[in-house]
Amino acid sequence: MSKEIKEKELIIIGGGPAGLTAAIYATRAKLNMLLLEDQILGGQVRNSYTIENYPGFKKVSGSELADLMQQxxxxxxxxxxxxxxxxxxxxxxxxxxxxxxxxxxxxxxxIISTGATPRKLPIPNEEKFSGKGIHYCAVCDGAMYDGKIIGVVGGGNSALEEALFLTKFASKVYMIRRYDYFKGEKATIEEVMNHPKIEVLFNKDLVNVEGNNFMEKAIIKDSIDGTEEEMPMDAVFGFIGTEPKTDHFKGQIDLTDGKYIKTDESMRTNVKGVFAAGDVREKEFRQITTAVADGTIAALQAEKVIVERKKNQK
Structure with missing residues (x-):
């Protein structure tokens, strides 16, 4: 059967903070719009246990903030x-x-606001132990490891915040960091360094995990002298960056070598009428606040295109 054809002035693809913000502005502008989301609305923000840097909220859970945006x-x-x-x-x-x-x-x-997904850990047994010791969402899977030993791989704010969250369950949390520094906020770094349940392993790299049906140990390599050691560990949570969800747009708009969408500061792609917002586009900082700003700009720019097109049709 042939599919029904529908006409819209604006289609927003992706329902994270950028997409929901664009929907708010587009609706207020009385545009005939539709937001498409193939999963749960809210995007990656739903996986944040606590958010303390979003203006207007001293502290809010990611799921609560996402629900408020959707509502x-x-x-x-x-x-x-x-x-x-x-x-x-x-x-x-x-x-x-x-x-x-x-x-x-x-x-x-x-407006493309499809966001990004966590980058998988580059270790041989990643697929074998995915969901059986290897995870990428502490809020989703942390409770599985009550009283267990957990490793966290990464050095940015996400890794630091998730390590702190995992102390709610774990008896011990190892921060596995291949360099001798973190890239997160100073206050969060200090909290991690001073937490009694967290031990930071600087200049260490996770090279593999092993076990029977479930992960039982991690293979850790010293990034300076190359020596390896086995450490008993029940789970590893990876926070080593993200990969943009842009497979559908390859060949349609310009992408970077890393598959992020190229835009200008007005969120315009190289194709007139097509915009990108949030984590899916190439930019230096990826925060909830920057995603919201992107969504605002993209919606306002889309409205300009729609108004111009209506004038030309008269």
Whole structure:
């Protein structure tokens, strides 16, 4: 059966903070818009146990903040379709095509806010022990390891914050850091360094994990002298960066070598009418606040394109 064709002025692909913010602004501008999300609304922010750097909230959980953003967008009248996956896009014409499992959408403008996913640990047994000792979301899986020994790989804010969260469950948390410094906020680094349950392993690199059905030990390599040692460990949580979700857009818009979307400061891609916002685009800082700012700008710029097109059609 052929799919039903629907026409929109704006399609937002991705429902994290950037996409939800764009939906809020687009709805307030009375645009005929639709937000598509193939998973749960809120994006990676839902995996944050505690957020303490979002203006207006001294402390808020990621799931609570995501729920508030979603509620605000929906109460304003934003049209949101969850769990309808995008199959293909075609940005070659003035009218853009976004095809999902259920519909074919024709739209004047598109905002891509698909975000990014955690980068997998580059070790031989990653796939074998995925979900059986190797994880990438402390909020999702940390409670599985109550009273256990946990390793955290990474050196940025995400790794530091997740290590602190995991102390709620673990008897011991090892921070495995291949360099002799962290890249996070000073206050968070100090909290990690002074926590009685956390031991920091500077100049150490995780090279593999081993076990039977579940992970039982980690193989740690000294990044200076190359020596290796085995350490009893029940789980390892990786926070070594992210990979953008841009597979559908390859060949349609310009991407960097790292597969992030190239934009200018107005969130414009190289294709008129197509914008990108949030973690999916190439930029220096990836925070909730920067994603919200991106979504704001992208929606306002999309509105300009739509207004200009309406004037030219008269």
């Amino acid at each position: 605000q967008a929906e109460e304003l009248g934003a049209e949101i379709d969850e769990f309808d996956m995008v199959e293909r896009v075609d940005f070659s014409g003035d009218v853009k095509i976004v095809e999902t499992n259920n519909y074919i959408y024709k739209t004047d403008t598109v």
